Amino acid sequence: MRKLPWVFIAVLLSLPAAAQDAAPGVQDVATDAPRAAPAFAAAASDVSARTLDEEVQELKQLAVDLNRDLFLLEEELLFPASTQVAIFVSMDVGEFFALDSVEIKLDDKDVTNYLYTEREVDALHRGGVQRVYVGNLRAGEHELVAFFTGEGTYERDYRRGATITFEKGIGPKFIELTISDEEDKLQPVFLVREWE
Amino acid sequence: MRVIGRQFGVALLVASGLVSAAAAALAGTAAPDFVLKGVNGRNFRLSEYRGQVVLLSFGASWCGDCRSQLEELGELYDRYAGAGLEMVAISLDRDFDDVADTAAQLDTGFPTLHDAGGATAELYQVNRMPYVVLIDQDGIVRDEFTGFSKGEGSRYVDQARTLLAE
Numbered sequence: 065m066r067k068l069p070w071v072f073i074a075v076l077l078s079l080p081a082a083a084q085d086a087a088p089g090v091q092d093v094a095t096d097a098p099r100a101a102p103a104f105a106a107a108a109s110d111v112s113a114r115t116l117d118e119e120v121q122e123l124k125q126l127a128v129d130l131n132r133d134l135f136l137l138e139e140e141l142l143f144p145a146s147t148q149v150a151i152f153v154s155m156d157v158g159e160f161f162a163l164d165s166v167e168i169k170l171d172d173k174d175v176t177n178y179l180y181t182e183r184e185v186d187a188l189h190r191g192g193v194q195r196v197y198v199g200n201l202r203a204g205e206h207e208l209v210a211f212f213t214g215e216g217t218y219e220r221d222y223r224r225g226a227t228i229t230f231e232k233g234i235g236p237k238f239i240e241l242t243i244s245d246e247e248d249k250l251q252p253v254f255l256v257r258e259w260e
Numbered sequence: 261m262r263v264i265g266r267q268f269g270v271a272l273l274v275a276s277g278l279v280s281a282a283a284a285a286l287a288g289t290a291a292p293d294f295v296l297k298g299v300n301g302r303n304f305r306l307s308e309y310r311g312q313v314v315l316l317s318f319g320a321s322w323c324g325d326c327r328s329q330l331e332e333l334g335e336l337y338d339r340y341a342g343a344g345l346e347m348v349a350i351s352l353d354r355d356f357d358d359v360a361d362t363a364a365q366l367d368t369g370f371p372t373l374h375d376a377g378g379a380t381a382e383l384y385q386v387n388r389m390p391y392v393v394l395i396d397q398d399g400i401v402r403d404e405f406t407g408f409s410k411g412e413g414s415r416y417v418d419q420a421r422t423l424l425a426e
Contacts, residue, residue, distance in 0.1 A: 164303070179295045179303045 147200040148236035155188040161252035296373035332413035334368030
């Protein structure tokens with residue numbers, strides 16, 4: 065007896081679908097009625113599949129958001145703003161230099177030696193900025209030395225260093241290493257910039 | 261003598277068990293990422309090959325089996341490269357020239373990398389050569405093979421084909 069209202073609702077729900085199918089010709093109602101049920105089932109399964117897909121996408125988005133939050137939290141814990149120093153690499157044109165690797169020393173201590181693949185160099189050429197190093201430094205004066213290795217003009221092996229002495233305050237310190245071109249001399253130029 | 265022989269046999273079994281346990285330690289885990297310099301001057305980063313099946317072969321120029329293996333893999337490479345199988349030889353030689361000479365002699369068609377400091381071999385727990393690691397499209401180590409005998413290359417490729425079909 066308790067199932068009866070549900071059967072009634074199901075019949076009511078199936079009526080519009082049957083009516084839609086029957087719309088082109090009234091005389092087809094009798095023949096279309098059996099066809100309406102599978103059509104309704106297909107539409108219902110389509111809707112449920114879409115809903116499921118939306119739910120999966122929502123869950124994926126939630127997982128991505130959660131992962132990002134965790135990453136930020138981890139970064140804040142590992143590299144607090146008061147001691148954080150981050151070094152970035154970017155490229156401005158860079159026609160006279162094919163980058164192979166960047167070696168970075170902070171206060172005469174090797175902190176990273178990064179080898180670049182073709183895809184990474186291509187990404188830099190297209191305007192990408194890479195965070196090559198993030199670490200902690202106490203407040204005070206520090207020295208950064210960066211060695212760029214690669215191929216210069218006329219396919220010659222090229223290794224050039226760039227140095228900067230910077231003051232680390234209480235806030236995070238961002239340093240950008242930019243590879244640029246000096247067109248007059250057909251030489252690459254390596255610039256170091258500080259960002260607060 | 262019999263007792264000594266038995267003890268030796270047990271020790272051998274234990275030892276071989278330990279070796280295989282060590283060799284199979286990576287199966288089912290994410291393949292450690294690395295970047296190495298190739299003899300062609302290009303740098304190779306494993307994570308850039310996600311979505312392809314990757315076969316890593318660790319060896320050295322002085323290892324005869326390694327050379328035979330690379331020769332056989334070189335013959336198979338042309339056939340399967342287009343299907344999404346990437347092969348990479350990783351040489352543990354100290355001298356870069358030895359790596360470059362061997363790569364030029366064998367002319368395998370796939371990249372030969374120089375693991376100069378042995379850091380990548382350490383990541384992959386290489387304790388015997390040749391040592392082959394098969395990595396699936398999701399970057400998971402699926403199979404490991406140590407040693408080599410003629411004709412074994414097709415076994416790796418059969419396994420790689422299974423991974424490609426997944």
